[in-house]
Amino acid sequence: MNVAxxxxxxxxxxxxxxxxxxxxxxxxxxxxxxxDQFLPQRWRDLRASIGARSRSPFANxxxxxxxxxxxxxRMDAWPEDGGHPGSNLKMMREQLLDAFDVSYGMMMPLxxxxxxxxxxxxGAALCTAANDWQAQVWCDAEPRLKASVQxxxxxxxxAVKEIEKRAGDRRFAQxxxxxxxxxxxxxxxxxxVLEAAAANGFxxxxxLGGTSGHPSTGGGWPSFYHEEHPSYPQSKExxxxxxVIEGVFERIxxxxxxxxxxxxxxxxxxxxxxxxxxxxxHAEVPHLKRLPSEYIRDHxxxxxxPIEEPERPEDLLATCEWIGWDRIMFSTDYPHWDxxxxxxAFKAPIPEKEKQMIFRDNAMAFYRLV
Amino acid sequence: xxxxxxxxxxxxxxxTCKAVTVAGRDIGVFNVNGEHYALIxxxxxxGAALCTGLITGRxxxxxxxxxxxxxVGEMLRCPWHGWEFDIKTGSSxxxxxxxxxxxxxxxxxxxxxxxxxxxxAETVPVTIEQDYVVVEL
Numbered sequence: 001m002n003v004a005x006x007x008x009x010x011x012x013x014x015x016x017x018x019x020x021x022x023x024x025x026x027x028x029x030x031x032x033x034x035x036d037q038f039l040p041q042r043w044r045d046l047r048a049s050i051g052a053r054s055r056s057p058f059a060n061x062x063x064x065x066x067x068x069x070x071x072x073x074r075m076d077a078w079p080e081d082g083g084h085p086g087s088n089l090k091m092m093r094e095q096l097l098d099a100f101d102v103s104y105g106m107m108m109p110l111x112x113x114x115x116x117x118x119x120x121x122x123g124a125a126l127c128t129a130a131n132d133w134q135a136q137v138w139c140d141a142e143p144r145l146k147a148s149v150q151x152x153x154x155x156x157x158x159a160v161k162e163i164e165k166r167a168g169d170r171r172f173a174q175x176x177x178x179x180x181x182x183x184x185x186x187x188x189x190x191x192x193v194l195e196a197a198a199a200n201g202f203x204x205x206x207x208l209g210g211t212s213g214h215p216s217t218g219g220g221w222p223s224f225y226h227e228e229h230p231s232y233p234q235s236k237e238x239x240x241x242x243x244v245i246e247g248v249f250e251r252i253x254x255x256x257x258x259x260x261x262x263x264x265x266x267x268x269x270x271x272x273x274x275x276x277x278x279x280x281x282h283a284e285v286p287h288l289k290r291l292p293s294e295y296i297r298d299h300x301x302x303x304x305x306p307i308e309e310p311e312r313p314e315d316l317l318a319t320c321e322w323i324g325w326d327r328i329m330f331s332t333d334y335p336h337w338d339x340x341x342x343x344x345a346f347k348a349p350i351p352e353k354e355k356q357m358i359f360r361d362n363a364m365a366f367y368r369l370v
Numbered sequence: 371x372x373x374x375x376x377x378x379x380x381x382x383x384x385x386t387c388k389a390v391t392v393a394g395r396d397i398g399v400f401n402v403n404g405e406h407y408a409l410i411x412x413x414x415x416x417g418a419a420l421c422t423g424l425i426t427g428r429x430x431x432x433x434x435x436x437x438x439x440x441x442v443g444e445m446l447r448c449p450w451h452g453w454e455f456d457i458k459t460g461s462s463x464x465x466x467x468x469x470x471x472x473x474x475x476x477x478x479x480x481x482x483x484x485x486x487x488x489x490x491a492e493t494v495p496v497t498i499e500q501d502y503v504v505v506e507l
Contacts, residue, residue, distance in 0.1 A: 064441075067452055068424075068449070068452075074418075074449055074450055075422050075423060075424065075449030075450075076418065076419055076422035076449045076450075214402075260373070337449075337451065337452065338450075338451060338452060339450065340416070341416040341417055343416075343417065344416035344417055345416070
């Protein structure tokens with residue numbers, strides 16, 4: 001077995017000159033009241049009397065802690081004021097934004113969970129509240145942080161309204177949809193949401209998560225967290241395939257998708273497989289005018305974390321080449337335990353030009369940041 | 371190689387550690403069941419401060435359904451990605467020979483001997499009645 005050389009000096013050149021864009025930052029509340037102030041009384045009452053109604057069959061079985069206390073948090077990210085990791089802007093600056101000269105951090109709130117709520121009106125209200133919370137509590141205090149428009153795809157009318165409401169507000173950079181939904185995202189029932197995002201200039205981030213009620217793997221519910229963790233790419237493979245094969249990119253040519261928290265080394269093999277079968281099965285899907293790989297190349301961006309660590313580190317660079325250096329964006333996943341550090345994540349040195357693309361230029365262009 | 375006084379004996383309770391900076395290096399000084407050990411406070415994987423991790427044991431298994439917990443209090447789990455290190459040797463669980471957290475020799479020295487030098491006391495006040503944890507680097 002090859003052993004990676006892991007004890008090396010930090011690659012500081014990456015950030016020190018120009019800063020970088022972190023495509024996955026998780027803000028948390030100090031207390032539920034942080035979000036409640038944006039939630040109408042009707043829904044606060046409902047939550048107190050009825051509570052959330054998840055689609056998960058293990059509704060009372062906690063998904064977390066995973067590996068470390070809190071909800072799978074970096075153990076050194078607990079603020080001294082007693083709050084939750086990710087809830088303290090000062091600490092987030094010290095550990096991430098200032099530490100690595102972050103130009104922009106794309107927020108991926110995992111709070112509210114409006115997209116998981118069976119009562120879709122309640123879900124839509126939770127999304128709106130989480131959006132107001134991001135904009136007012138985080139973006140206004142720290143303009144480097146950009147918000148993601150939460151929507152519940154199961155209530156397209158409300159989702160479209162929410163997207164239109166945030167359009168033009170530069171605090172919001174994208175729409176965020178959990179990839180584990182009731183049906184694959186390319187299904188027609190979701191097209192109004194996808195169209196609204198594209199029409200209003202928002203890319204869509206598919207950040208790991210969602211409680212659909214379906215097992216998290218194609219083979220059934222996993223027994224171990226070690227089994228669950230590598231299932232992240234599975235939901236993304238399913239969604240990429242669905243979006244391509246359903247013809248979404250023919251229908252919505254402006255749609256741009258970012259895959260967040262699923263790694264990326266799996267994408268080339270999926271692309272090869274899709275192209276292979278297209279040559280045989282194209283008559284089934286005549287609405288596709290181009291090879292699946294071409295749709296993927298034009299519409300899909302990947303973020304890096306949790307980055308793959310191949311036995312031969314340089315193999316990852318070949319993988320980047322196959323995907324396209326201009327489609328890969330760096331992400332930390334701060335403050336989660338499995339976050340990647342920009343100085344050490346790549347175990348093989350990246351050429352200077354490509355480094356600049358991954359750590360900054362690709363995301364600046366993708367999110368139209370200046 | 372200089373000898374640095376980093377703590378008094380008794381200051382670091384068993385099962386805990388003290389983070390110190392010695393000659394510009396961040397080091398964690400651990401008390402494992404009464405014995406003191408020093409490791410670099412930086413994970414060789416992605417650089418996290420090891421001292422903020424979890425002090426734990428080592429689970430081993432001969433076969434599914436069977437497990438043993440050994441090395442209780444002797445393993446350090448990184449606060450980020452959970453890489454584990456043997457506090458006594460610095461060896462990682464995943465690649466014990468090639469991936470290690472650097473260790474530093476630790477001795478216990480009576481305050482009386484310290485008064486004679488040569489030692490660098492850093493910020494630890496020394497009295498002749500006490501014993502001290504001394505790290506060499």
